[in-house]
Amino acid sequence: INGKPFGLDYELAKQFADYLGVKLKVTVRQNISQLFDDLDNGNADLLAAGLVYNSERVKNYQPGPTYYSVSQQLVYKVGQYRPRTLGNLTAEQLTVAPGHVVVNDLQTLKDTKFPELSWKVDDKKGSAELMEDVIEGKLDYTIADSVAISLFQRVHPELAVALDITDEQPVTWFSPLDGDNTLSAALLDFFNEMNEDGTLARIEEKYLGHGDDFDYVDTRTFLRAVDAVLPQLKPLFEKYAEEIDWRLLAAIAYQESHWDAQATSPTGVRGMMMLTKNTAQSLGITDRTDAEQSISGGVRYLQDMMSKVPESVPENERIWFALAAYNMGYAHMLDARALTAKTKGNPDSWADVKQRLPLLSQKPYYSKLTYGYARGHEAYAYVENIRKYQISLVGYLQEKEKQATEAAMQLAQDYPAVSPTELGKEKFPFLSFLSQSSSNYLTHSPSLLFSRKGSEEKQN
Incomplete structure (x- = not known):
């Protein structure tokens, strides 16, 4: 993001480099074939790019431990024909990225079940670019892994899954076959x-x-609100978001009220941040339906919840504990942590605690807790929805910035930046703006190579 490596594999690779006591060098490649070429040519020590373990790859490369799994899925554009089988797909309809693990699966299916099946490989595009081609109507179908598709749909809900090509497949890293291991x-x-x-x-x-x-209608509705409503509210979110990203604050407000300052619930909570009357009074808010007062008060209330989260909770997880407390009350969050510890989970891990939240509404559990019954399932959904909205918002805004930059660059190419009468004079500042912002957007699905040589850096 913003020209810096980011993501699950990068974070793991950085920690592995620290574990070894070496510096990390990261190289980004556009497709999987290029990754393995670098490994073959000795330009990388380790591939960390969400690669699937399969029998063909382990013949030539050393796999590492598996750490999550994905399935390969056929995708299409909502509103277009959805195939129910691969049997009749042609090379004119189906394109996959070079080096994609699914090519082996497709060949097996062709040999054993669908003799008419055919496809082509685009040597110049990765899976993310092919998914973009699908939603733009340039391509009927492509195949990508379930995690990549899930993230892509947060920004492009018009991409839909037609069918699973494979069962769940383990993901691992790959290194050269080394004699001493x-x-x-x-x-x-x-x-x-x-x-x-x-x-x-x-x-x-x-x-x-x-x-x-994934909810197509909800995601589409949210992104439409980003275009229609968010521009008026963005200055307020930026003004009052101090300890958290303003886009996360915007996601919280959308979950609360769908950015409706006049929102009211049957329980009596009102306003952009859906504050109770008592909470509003304690925060000095005189009008809960005033957007600025509501956002300011909601932030202060959330900061109060954040301050109560135990210091033993990792910094980047404190916000999720605070949001659950914001929704159901801090006392019930204490119960959720206690229940997690009693059931052999880690009370400082959000992954463990969130699994126990729905149990707070079940009598065998809440009857033994200090603060009793709570709608823990609602708190669980509340936090999960906010995370999804935040991901959609960040990705969508970066995509719009990318499009705006590309449009500006196209204008710069199509028209002279300096008119003939201005030759010899000081150049327009517009050109320097382009050079600064042209790389300031998220590239989809960067692939990472890990090398122990050199210092930590990003290469294209």
Whole structure:
């Protein structure tokens, strides 16, 4: 993001480099074939790019431990024909990225079940670019993994899954086949340690804990509100978001009221942040339906919840505990942590605590808790929805920035930046703006190579 490596594999690779006591060098590639070419040519020590373990790859490369799983899925554009089988798909309809693991699966299906099946490989595009082609109507179908699709749908809800091509497949890293297994042994020890202390579960929750239950209508409605309503509210979110990203604050407000300052619920909560009358009075709010007062008060109330979260909770997870407390009350969050500890979970891990939240409304559990019954299932859904809205908002705004930059660059190419009468004079500042902002957007699905040589850096 913003020209810097980011994501699950990058965070794991950085921690592995620290574990080895070496510096990390990261190289971004556009497709999977280029990754394995670098490994073959000795330009990388390790591939960390969400790669699937399969029998063909392990013939030539050393796999590491598996740490999550994905399935390969056929995608199409909403409103277009949805195939129910692969049997009749042609090369004119189906395109996949070079080096994609699904090519082996497609060949097996062609040999054993669908003799008429055909496809083509686009040597210049990765899976994310092919998904973009699908939603733009340039391509009928492509195949990508379930995690990549889930994230893509948060920004482009018009992409839909037609069918699963494979069952769940384990994801791993790959390194060259080494005679002494030094690197692979270190990798195994590293993942074992990460599993035992809960770090791996935390990182997976951070990046993968929001991928279920995609809702096309809800996501589309949210993105329409981003265009129609958010521009008027953005200055307020930016003004009052101090300890959290303004886009997260915007996501919270959308979950509360759908950005409706006049919103009212049957329980009596009102306004943009849906504050109770008592809470509003304690915060000095005189008009709950005033957007600025409501946002200001909601932020202060959330900060109060944040301050109560135990210091033993990791910094990047404190917000989720605070949001659950914001929704159901801090006392019930204490109960959720206590229940997590009693059921052999980690009370400082959001991944563990959120699994116990629905139990707070079940009598066998809440009858034994200090503060009794709570609508924990609602708190669970509340936090999960906010995370999804935040992901959609961040991705959508970055996509719009990318499009605006590309449009501006096209204008710069189509028209002279300096008119003939201005030659020899000071150039327009517009050109320097383009050069600064042209790389300031998120590139889809960057692939990472890990190298122990050199210093940490990003290469294109």
